[in-house]
Amino acid sequence: MSTAALSAAEAQTVTAARRLARARSVFIGVGRPSTAAILARALYNPRLVLVYESGTIGAKPFHIPLSIGDGELAHTSDLIVSVPEMFNYWITPGRIDVGCLGAAQVDRFANLNSTVIGDYARPKTRLPGAGGAPEIAAGCGEVVVIVAHDRRTLVQRLDFVTTVGHGDGAGARERLGFRGAGPTAVITELGVLEPDPQTRELRLTSVHHGVEVGDAVAATGWELRVAEHVEVIEPPSVDELAALRELSSR
Amino acid sequence: MRGGARIRRLFGGRACVLIANMAEIVPLREAVAELVRDGDAVALEGFTHLIPFAAGHELIRQGRSELELIRMTPDILYDQLIGVGACRRLVFSYGGNPGVGSLHRFRDAIENGWPRAIEIEEHSHAGMANRYAAGAAHLPCGLLRGYRGTDLVAHTRVAFIQCPFTGEELAVVPALAPDVTVIHAQEADRDGNVQLWGIPGVQKEAVLAADRVLVTVERIVDRIEPRPGGVLIPGWVIDAVALAPGGSQPSYSLDITERDNDFYMRWDAISRDRDAFTSWIDTHVRGKTAVA
Numbered sequence: 001m002s003t004a005a006l007s008a009a010e011a012q013t014v015t016a017a018r019r020l021a022r023a024r025s026v027f028i029g030v031g032r033p034s035t036a037a038i039l040a041r042a043l044y045n046p047r048l049v050l051v052y053e054s055g056t057i058g059a060k061p062f063h064i065p066l067s068i069g070d071g072e073l074a075h076t077s078d079l080i081v082s083v084p085e086m087f088n089y090w091i092t093p094g095r096i097d098v099g100c101l102g103a104a105q106v107d108r109f110a111n112l113n114s115t116v117i118g119d120y121a122r123p124k125t126r127l128p129g130a131g132g133a134p135e136i137a138a139g140c141g142e143v144v145v146i147v148a149h150d151r152r153t154l155v156q157r158l159d160f161v162t163t164v165g166h167g168d169g170a171g172a173r174e175r176l177g178f179r180g181a182g183p184t185a186v187i188t189e190l191g192v193l194e195p196d197p198q199t200r201e202l203r204l205t206s207v208h209h210g211v212e213v214g215d216a217v218a219a220t221g222w223e224l225r226v227a228e229h230v231e232v233i234e235p236p237s238v239d240e241l242a243a244l245r246e247l248s249s250r
Numbered sequence: 251m252r253g254g255a256r257i258r259r260l261f262g263g264r265a266c267v268l269i270a271n272m273a274e275i276v277p278l279r280e281a282v283a284e285l286v287r288d289g290d291a292v293a294l295e296g297f298t299h300l301i302p303f304a305a306g307h308e309l310i311r312q313g314r315s316e317l318e319l320i321r322m323t324p325d326i327l328y329d330q331l332i333g334v335g336a337c338r339r340l341v342f343s344y345g346g347n348p349g350v351g352s353l354h355r356f357r358d359a360i361e362n363g364w365p366r367a368i369e370i371e372e373h374s375h376a377g378m379a380n381r382y383a384a385g386a387a388h389l390p391c392g393l394l395r396g397y398r399g400t401d402l403v404a405h406t407r408v409a410f411i412q413c414p415f416t417g418e419e420l421a422v423v424p425a426l427a428p429d430v431t432v433i434h435a436q437e438a439d440r441d442g443n444v445q446l447w448g449i450p451g452v453q454k455e456a457v458l459a460a461d462r463v464l465v466t467v468e469r470i471v472d473r474i475e476p477r478p479g480g481v482l483i484p485g486w487v488i489d490a491v492a493l494a495p496g497g498s499q500p501s502y503s504l505d506i507t508e509r510d511n512d513f514y515m516r517w518d519a520i521s522r523d524r525d526a527f528t529s530w531i532d533t534h535v536r537g538k539t540a541v542a
Contacts, residue, residue, distance in 0.1 A: 015304065030349040053375065054298050054449045066511040069298020073450045074504055080479060083297055083322065083452040085384045087376040092395050115372075118525035120405055126360040128346030128353075131323075135376040136397045176398045222466035 006236060007231040008189035010244055014236040016100070016146055016187050017043065023050035023097040026134055032146050033100035035064050035247065041244055051096055051101075053132050055081045064250045087132065092139045094179050099140030101133050101163065105155045106147055108201050108222045109172075110165030110183035110193075112137070113158040120160060138176075139205040142184040149188030151221040166200035190216040191233065196225070203227050209235040273507025278497075278540040281490040282308040285462045289338075290429040291318040292462065292481045295504035296501060297451030298313055298509075302434040303327050304497030305466050310334050320428055322378045322452060323348070326500070326517050329355040330535070332368065332477045333527050341371040341426075343378040351447060354521040364524065366461060374404055377423045382452050382462035384425035385459025434498045435483075436506055438467045439474045442485030448504030450481045457483055466494035468506045477533060494540075 002138035007121045009032070016036035020026055023045040028050060038061060041048045045234070050059045053070035058078030065073055074080055090096060104127050109135070114133060117198045118124030121228040137143050147153050166172055173182050182200075186193040191207035203225040204216050210233055236244070256394050262388065276284075286292060286309060294302050306327040309317075318339040325347060331337050333355030345356045359363045373381065380392030384470055397408045409422050433453045435446035444465050446453065465488050476482060485491070500510035520530045 055451070065349070066514065067298050067509065068346075069348070070511075071299075071448070071502060071504055072394070080449055082454065084379040087379050088383075088394070092376065105485065115401070116521055121349070123361060126345075126357045128344050129342065129372050130374040130400075131344035131404060132375040134374045134400050134402070135394075138395065138398070145319075148289050159420060161399070161401040167399055172399070178398075200357065230430045 006241065008235060010241065011040065011233070012080060012189040013244060014240050015192065015208070015233055016144060017240075019144055019187070020048060023048060023239040025051055025096045026100070027051045027053070027096045027099040027140055029053065029100065029102065029131075030065060031067055031102065032099055033102065035244070036063060036146070039244055040246060041238060042247065048090060049078070050133040053086065055082060055083060055086050055088070064247060072141050076226070091132065092135055095107060095143060096139070099143045099180075100201055101145050102147055103133075103142060103153075103163070105158050106145060106152060106186060107155060107158050107168055109167060110143075110195065110202055111144060111158055111161050111167065112145065112165060113160045114249055115160040116157050120250065130162050137163045137165065137182065138178040138180060141182050142181045143181050145186040147186065147188060148217050149190040149216065151219060154219070156219040156249065163197040167196055169200045170198060172200070176205050179194065183188070188216075190219060191230075193224070201225060202247045204230060206231040206233050208233050225247065254495070271486045273465070273485040273491050274439075275438070275440065275442060275470065275491045275493065278304060278308050278492035278494055279306045279312075279354065281464050281492045282312055284504060285464050285489060286430050289316040291320060292321040292430045292432065293456045295321060295424070295451060295453050295456040295497070296329055296434060297323055299433045299447055299449040299451065299452065299501060300446060300498050301325070301501035302432045302466055302497065303499060303501065304430045304494040305333060305434070305492070307465060307538075308540050310531065310535050312391055322375055323421055324356065325353065325372050328366070329353040329517070329521055330428065331529065332356055333365070333521070334531055335365040337368050339371070341373075342373045343373045343375045347514060347517060349511075350518050352518075354518070355527060358524070370401055371406055372402070373408070373423065374402065377408065377421070379452055380425075381426040382455035382459050383424050384417065384423075385427045386455040386514065388439055389425055391424055394421050394423070397421045426459050428460040430462045430464065431456040432464045432466070433457060434466045434494070434503065436467065436503050437469050437471050437474065438465065438485075438491045442488055442491040443474055444483040444485070444488060444491065445474050445477065445480050446481040446483075447477050453481065454481050455499040457487060463488045464490050464492065466492045466496070466497045468495055468503050469493070
């Protein structure tokens with residue numbers, strides 16, 4: 001095992017993996033969510049069903065895939081379905097427990113932008129677009145958002161609402177007819193933001209070991225509310241960190 | 251009209267025996283020349299797997315222009331078609347280099363209009379999947395729970411209707427009906443029946459939604475052995491099959507070729523710079539001839 005100091009990204013990934021310890025199934029894209037889910041399956045939840053947008057259900061990758069459609073995912077999955085089947089039979093009906101999503105921008109109600117920065121017709125930065133996110137966020141049992149913690153990402157106002165989290169607050173999802181609970185956590189490299197049970201506005205509920213509450217508040221683009229008791233997240237254990245680094249080195 | 255009848259018309263000048271209810275096996279260059287016209291709405295589908303690169307490169311070599319390009323996940327191949335200016339309009343749901351980042355030619359066209367401005371129509375994956383499925387069913391629209399509450403509603407073609415049975419409000423999206431769908435598969439037999447396996451994406455729907463269909467394949471076999479989970483497409487819904495071994499690279503054809511992840515990462519630097527991109531196209535696409 002590498003003896004390098006724990007990085008903020010590693011703390012974020014392990015925190016996300018722990019969140020999947022009791023889930024039956026998780027929908028993941030590539031990058032940190034994928035790494036977290038593979039780690040969760042290896043460490044705490046060997047029966048966790050990994051679902052990738054490409055149609056591979058129950059994939060058991062040994063390597064962290066570069067794309068959601070790598071051959072290893074197809075070779076190791078329980079079943080492979082077409083894209084219409086993935087959305088119409090599996091995601092939208094709510095058969096997947098947890099959907100992991102990233103985004104370029106997140107607002108205080110955990111709505112997400114992955115479409116444009118700037119004006120839609122004349123964007124400053126054209127982002128990839130919605131992909132599966134709107135229906136994943138509406139249909140999965142709950143959503144875990146994994147993003148960077150800075151004022152460019154956690155913003156006062158989204159440039160484009162690609163994906164509805166909690167809309168404009170309490171009752172919004174019910175009015176839209178969404179079945180899933182929506183975002184239950186935004187996991188960053190500084191800590192975890194969770195929606196207030198009453199208002200649905202995100203508040204800081206925990207920070208990684210060594211992070212000050214003030215740092216997280218300062219790195220947020222709106223006036224971040226802070227829970228009465230902010231917990232300090234248990235740092236990754238020797239075993240967790242070793243497993244993550246070994247997985248990343250494959 | 252599909253299969254043999256169409257091929258007799260399209261490839262009428264060729265000295266060959268044609269039997270109804272089969273797709274003709276023709277060289278890729280000829281298939282592209284006959285089936286794809288300037289201004290067509292073309293879907294070159296493939297969801298990470300089985301992306302028809304060889305056929306797309308042949309479109310570039312033949313200088314097809316003013317295309318409406320349709321695809322759920324326009325990745326490197328569409329970045330190339332956009333970068334050479336072949337695309338007038340793009341219909342899509344996710345435009346990124348999977349696992350790597352931006353598609354720089356796609357961004358340059360939308361952000362700066364280089365080499366030309368392109369019109370876009372974007373959807374969610376669920377919306378695009380249901381648009382193809384409706385097209386395959388020859389229905390006018392697809393129905394789903396989706397889009398609600400998002401800014402997509404104001405910027406794309408989606409409407410909401412009330413379910414006459416339950417009263418629930420549901421999204422409807424217009425069916426997709428490409429002039430031409432192009433896909434890549436592992437194998438075809440000599441009658442042009444096709445089998446693909448692994449990640450099937452939305453290819454079957456895209457084929458059945460289209461007016462004309464071209465399938466490129468890794469190999470021609472005497473007899474197709476159906477595989478569990480394999481997708482079989484009969485030759486009589488296909489216009490032409492072209493042999494293109496390695497024709498999905500740098501994507502892959504499961505069990506035959508491997509995804510060239512290294513190239514997907516290298517594409518980031520190649521495509522970031524307009525000159526480097528053009529030089530790459532000149533060398534690796536325009537400077538080569540179609541396989542087979």
